[in-house]
Amino acid sequence: QLACPLDLGCHSVGSAGGVGLMGAMPGLMGGPPPMSSSSSSTVPPRGGQSEGPPGSNLFIYHLPNTMGDDDLASMFQPFGRVISAKVFIDKVTNLPRGFGFVSFDNPTSANRAILSMNGFQMGTKRLKVQLKRE
Secondary structure, eight states: OOOOOTTEEOOOOOOOOSOOOTTSSTTOTTOOOOOOOSOOTTSOOTTOOOOOSTTOEEEEESOOTTOOHHHHHHHHGGGSOEEEEEEEEETTTOSEEEEEEEEESSHHHHHHHHHHHTTOEETTEEOEEEEOOO
16 A cells, blocks of 8 residues: 655546547547546545555656546556556645556556656646656
8 A cells, every 4th residue: 555645635636638648549549538537446445545566556747737546547547457546636735746656457567658658748748657666
């Protein structure tokens, strides 16, 4: 289990809705994956953060401030089975901190996600995707 750092909240904020991902992932030529604000079966209940095996857990930096947990999970699902996805929220401002975690069930999926998503342009920012230090 990952614990939230002391001054950070770990709950979802609204849906990204209009975040464009066309061309971000192989096989998505028709447009972005659906961005649902409903709960995803791959994301643990609010307050819980599951980790995958070593080499399967990613830090994602420079997330748009409109992205929530379900949006993050949906964005990374094309690379493998996402067992958890969490966007960190500032407890004081209740706004996203711009980073999050994604955990896969295996290292191969995590590596595919890094190769495809690291440096991917979202709005005015480029995502930074890297392995969590074990």
